Amino acid sequence: MDPIPFFKMSGSGNDFIIIDNREFRVPEARLDELVVGACRRKMAVGADGVILIESSDRVDFKWRFFNADGSVAEMCGNGARCAARFAFLHGIAGRQMAFDTLAGTIEADVGPRLVKLRMTDPFDLKTGIELDLDETRVGVGSVNTGVPHAVMMVDDIETVDVIATGRQIRRHVYFAPAGTNANFVAVDPAGRILIRTYERGVEDETLACGTGNVAAALVLARERGLASPVTLTTRSGSDLIVHFRSRGDGFGDVFLEGDARVIYRGELWEEAWQR
Template sequence: MTPIPFFKMSGSGNDFILIDNRTSVVPEARLEELVVGVCRRKMSVGADGMILVEPSENVDFKWRFFNSDGSLPDMCGNGARCAARFAFLNGIAGRKMAFETLAGVIEAEVGDAGVRIRMTDPKDFRLAQRLELDGRSVAASSVNTGVPHAVVMVDDIEAVDVASDGRAIRFHPDFEPDGTNANFVELNPAGEIFIRTYERGVEEETLACGTGNVAAALILAKERGLASPVTLTTRSGGRLTVHFTRRDEGFVDVFLEGDARVIYRGELWEEAWQG
């Protein structure tokens, strides 16, 4: 089959494969095989997810976003910034654009130093839940910022066993049937915020999670009184900034701002996803 052009991009360490699929260059019948195969690290390109940019009748484009396991989450903040810059660089949209996701229409603006996206309004806040994890009681708060997130405050971000505790929270009965993403957040005495995330669908810790950073910022605003904007340092060392406006008991005008780097461009051969 004809090789498929793609970009490899990174949003604060969350990496993605992006394809202009407006002319259906991706074989639909083998789509899941392609996603899972190409996202394999060391065996193929390797990525946390894949983004297909496709035509929309209403806005600049729509996307289909896939986790590396082939699942379809409603939203991805870091992926959305990468999709926006990809669309701008490839002449699909101007610097200001809107595109369709399963979570709703996302507005974006591509700047010289990064991309700013308007998130959908957060919902389903649950504060100070008690979760039993292997005989320990852990305090967690949760919110849906396009996808569900649990947020756990910790004293030492480096001491967290993200793989074990993150997996336990991700599959915890309180979040059934769909599960949740799990974020661990340290707010140190100097006011610096550090975050680590176990991502549903990737099923391991990732170097950054945009919707998780938004969830953490809003939980901190609710529980610790933090004002907009809130900047968090991700596992990659990259910094993401969350802007928001309080309204009654919730938040509106929620924006996520950060980098969206082009790593390289290339072509996918069929053997890239073969077993």
């Protein structure tokens, strides 16, 4: 099988393998094997997910997004920014573009340094949810920002056990059967909003999560009256900026702004992703 050209990109520390699949370079029958194999760190390229850019008759392009475990995700904010810059760099779309995801149509504006996305409207925003975790009861908020997210305020972002607590929230019966992503948020003495995320599909902490940052900003806006825009500092140290408008009992006109870096480009050989 011929090697498959790809870009390795990072959105605020969330890293992705992006492939132009408009000419069906990726073998559909072996897609799951390729995604899981290519995302293995140290054994292959290593990534939080794989993005396939494909043709559309309706908008500039459509994508298919796969988590590192091979599962399909409806939306990924950091991945969408990377996909938008990839499309601009490859002449697939202009600086202002629209593309289809399973969560709906996403609009993007690729700037010289940052990419700004118009997100699909969030829904199912709830606060004051109480969950029993082992012998502890915790309070969370939740909202679907393209994918489901839970948001938990903590006193110290450094000491929270993101893996253990995140795994319990992710698979809690309250969020069954689909499960949820889990975000932990704290405000430091300087007033910065810090966030860490346990991602469904990756099944681990990631350095950033775009839809999780949007979820956290909206939950904080509801619970603490924060005004737009809200800036959050991710685990990678990069800032993500969330813009929104209050709309009745919810929020609309939601935008996510942040970096989308090209790390390198290469060719994915079959031996890299074979089991």
